[in-house]
Amino acid sequence: MKFGVITEHQPSEARVALSPASAEQLQKLGHECVIQSGAGAKADFADDVYRDAGVEVLDSAKAVFDAADVVAKVRPPSEEEVEMLREGQTLISFFYPAENEELMKKAAAKGATLIAMDMVPRISRAQKMDALSSMANIAGYRAVIEAANNFGRFLTGQVTAAGKVPPAKILVVGAGVAGLAALGTATSLGAIVRAFDVRPETAEQIESMGAEFLFLDFEDTEGVGEGGYAAPSSPEFREKQLALFREQAPEIDIVITTALIPNREAPELWTEDMVKAMKPGSVIVDLAAEKGGNCKMTVKDEKIVTDNGVTIIGYTDFPSRMAKQSSTLYATNVRHMMADLTPEKDGQIVHDMDDQVIRDSTITHKGEVTWPPPKRENP
Numbered sequence: 001m002k003f004g005v006i007t008e009h010q011p012s013e014a015r016v017a018l019s020p021a022s023a024e025q026l027q028k029l030g031h032e033c034v035i036q037s038g039a040g041a042k043a044d045f046a047d048d049v050y051r052d053a054g055v056e057v058l059d060s061a062k063a064v065f066d067a068a069d070v071v072a073k074v075r076p077p078s079e080e081e082v083e084m085l086r087e088g089q090t091l092i093s094f095f096y097p098a099e100n101e102e103l104m105k106k107a108a109a110k111g112a113t114l115i116a117m118d119m120v121p122r123i124s125r126a127q128k129m130d131a132l133s134s135m136a137n138i139a140g141y142r143a144v145i146e147a148a149n150n151f152g153r154f155l156t157g158q159v160t161a162a163g164k165v166p167p168a169k170i171l172v173v174g175a176g177v178a179g180l181a182a183l184g185t186a187t188s189l190g191a192i193v194r195a196f197d198v199r200p201e202t203a204e205q206i207e208s209m210g211a212e213f214l215f216l217d218f219e220d221t222e223g224v225g226e227g228g229y230a231a232p233s234s235p236e237f238r239e240k241q242l243a244l245f246r247e248q249a250p251e252i253d254i255v256i257t258t259a260l261i262p263n264r265e266a267p268e269l270w271t272e273d274m275v276k277a278m279k280p281g282s283v284i285v286d287l288a289a290e291k292g293g294n295c296k297m298t299v300k301d302e303k304i305v306t307d308n309g310v311t312i313i314g315y316t317d318f319p320s321r322m323a324k325q326s327s328t329l330y331a332t333n334v335r336h337m338m339a340d341l342t343p344e345k346d347g348q349i350v351h352d353m354d355d356q357v358i359r360d361s362t363i364t365h366k367g368e369v370t371w372p373p374p375k376r377e378n379p
């Protein structure tokens with residue numbers, strides 16, 4: 001089969017769904033690879049690097065859609081891209097079906113198969129395809145780098161001939177994949193790191209990474225939702241949590257917020273009075289900006305400085321800001337999906353809807369919308 005990758009249509013998106021290394025692995029599975037000219041340029045993969053890896057470079061997205069049996073990209077497809085799909089063809093990308101139902105129906109009507117990388121079930125066997133985690137890991141790392149770059153002091157403490165510098169104090173709110181990556185990065189840069197999450201099991205993870213878990217005296221099951229995710233907090237819990245943060249605000253130099261609850265607006269956890277209580281020069285990076293922000297002063301995709309000198313960063317494209325790294329990891333996630341779709345390593349796609357990982361990721365197949373996937377008792 002032919003596997004093709006196109007250039008992302010948003011000018012701000014620098015990632016690409018094929019790396020030279022993943023192309024070589026795909027060929028070992030028996031697939032030929034094609035790519036749109038220039039697709040990897042912003043991720044530092046020039047056309048010639050792909051050619052050297054055995055990839056054929058084609059002139060346009062249309063040429064890739066015409067040639068390939070499976071097309072892959074990073075972001076959800078545009079209307080025009082869905083228009084180019086044909087019966088029996090497969091498209092692999094992030095899709096967020098709940099937000100793109102019309103587009104999904106259109107692809108189903110065309111008889112195309114859509115595989116949504118954001119629907120890969122978060123079970124151990126599927127970790128190698130878990131692009132949400134590989135991208136969240138990059139976002140957490142980059143959030144700290146971005147904060148450090150906007151903070152006027154060292155993160156680590158120092159005693160030098162020129163004076164004593166205290167270590168920066170960083171608070172990470174939400175210790176999921178991005179939060180844990182952020183606190184790991186922050187501790188390795190020498191900051192004093194504190195973290196909080198509503199899921200009690202995160203305490204051990206936070207402490208094992210050298211950070212302090214901020215303890216809240218409450219029922220253990222309060223924040224636990226389905227599938228390892230968080231549930232909305234009760235008003236009493238929220239009040240206690242805000243009181244805890246209010247105490248921290250005057251002392252903390254950098255806050256990284258990552259708190260999300262599936263299918264909801266991000267909870268407001270860093271309130272305006274907390275921002276006002278922070279010292280001038282402090283920095284907030286709100287990784288929940290895409291979902292409305294954990295801080296309501298956050299402006300999506302922008303960096304602002306408040307009247308009291310606090311920088312609030314609301315960028316939503318952290319993985320794209322490290323395009324070579326994120327493309328390499330995303331391309332590996334996609335390549336693993338292709339490996340599961342090619343069980344005999346003979347270049348033949350077997351779309352096994354009895355396989356949980358393939359079933360749950362498939363949102364349209366054989367003319368039907370197959371989203372949402374069936375509920376399972378033990379996912």
Ligand code: NAD
Nearest residue numbers: 122123124174175176177178197198199228230258259260
């Ligand atoms: P996410 O992006 O939905 O949420 C980020 C974090 O915010 C979560 O840890 C959540 O508990 C936390 N949060 C929500 N409300 C909060 C509040 N009011 N205060 C503080 N924190 C709050 O989650 P995610 O990072 O995608 O994943 C969360 C969990 O899912 C993981 O830690 C893990 O348990 C599970 N997971 C499993 C796998 C796997 O098995 N393959 C892969 C990825 C994630």
